Amino acid sequence: MHGVVGYLFIYPSTAFHELGHALAGLAVGVEITKIEVGLGKEMKRIRIWGTEFIFSTGFGGFTYPGRFPNTHNTHIKLRLFILSFGGPLADLTLAMALVLAMDSSWSNHLEEHRLYVPHVLLITQLYETYRSIWPRQWSYKGYSLNNDGADLISIPFYDWDELDYAQAGFYLSPAMNAFEKGDFAESEDICREGLKFIPDSMYLKQHLACALIASAKGEEARRILEKALLANIDPRFSAYLHANLAAAWLLEGSQAGIRKALEHTEKSFEENEIRNNHDAIVNKAFVLIEEGKVDEGIAILEKSVDMSEPIRIEENCVSSHAYLAYGYLLKGNREGALKLIERIESKSWPKSGFDSVLLARIIEHTNNFGRSQRAE
Secondary structure: OOHHHHHHHHHHHHHHHHHHHHHHHHHOOOOEEEEEEOOOOEEEEEEEOOEEEEEEOOOOEEEEEOOOOOOOHHHHHHHHHHHHHHHHHHHHHHHHHHHHHOOOHHHHHHHHOOOOHHHHHHHHHHHHHHHHHOOOEEEEOOEEEEOHHHHHHHHHHOOHHHHHHHHHHHHHHHHHHHHHOOOHHHHHHHHHHHHHHOOOOHHHHHHHHHHHHHOOOHHHHHHHHHHHHHHOOOHHHHHHHHHHHHHHHHHHOOHHHHHHHHHHHHHHOOOHHHHHOHHHHHHHHHHHHHOOOHHHHHHHHHHHOOOOOOOOOOOOOHHHHHHHHHHHHHOOOHHHHHHHHHHHHOOOOOOOHHHHHHHHHHHHHOOHHHOOOOOO
16 A cells, blocks of 8 residues: 555554553653654654654654653563553554444445445555464664564563663664764763653663764763672673773773773673674774784784775774874884775775764874875
């Protein structure tokens, strides 16, 4: 169903579905910060009783819960379950109302004129109900998420980590999108907004620290990460907190800071999970080179840097190229070092504040790799 038929039948059904989520959440004390109907180009935005309603082209919708009451995890699971069930319940309610409408005089009058509007509405609504309840994954802003049916099966079995992610995910996804586009200030703002409603979220604290590090705000990132480390109860998070602390201390740049970075790097790699994390691996290489373990650092970075691929914010980043060049220079391979630095300077590649600080430091330490002046 497309075009006019879709907007006449599916769009109102989607709005009713999202309203069901919102009312269910409000009924159990969950704040609703935003409701999206349609996931295309924005047409209209209004605010009613503190909730923002965004109407866009296209189909699909999303309801953003805000602050959850600070209660036991079992109660949070129950609230999440009711919040998720509100949409399918609204679908079923609307389907039942359409069945009753088919027996009305209004429906009979339409049938006499061969206008089977209630029938089409019912078929459409039953299809939308099926799509809502049948467990599956769907794509939202580039991320794969559970639909309501999958959530209803999963929520009773959530552990502490999944509960945090379930609450934080509504902020984390747009924050990560902003980060990947290089808009670190926007990513930081989204995380701060989420932490107003979910102040204990390790996911949001960790991503906020990443955004701060990318903006070269190492001192603030360290404060957040050190407090998070003290409050953390999940050893899997500890590895990532230590890895990010290593990056934050690397920004500081002093010998004491480098020693702190090495200490946190070693602690982060005590957990197996971190050993496949690209950022943690390359940051470890940076610290190793700073500590004089140049061969080890080069071996890691040679696997990370790809000269045939464009330089990006995350993988194949400016700082990976810069530290590999630094390592090469320390080992006497000036030709290899200059090739990497000249590639960085060949065009305006995307880079974070973290990249810029580290690159400037290496340029200073090496006297611009022995060149008379830095290429602009």
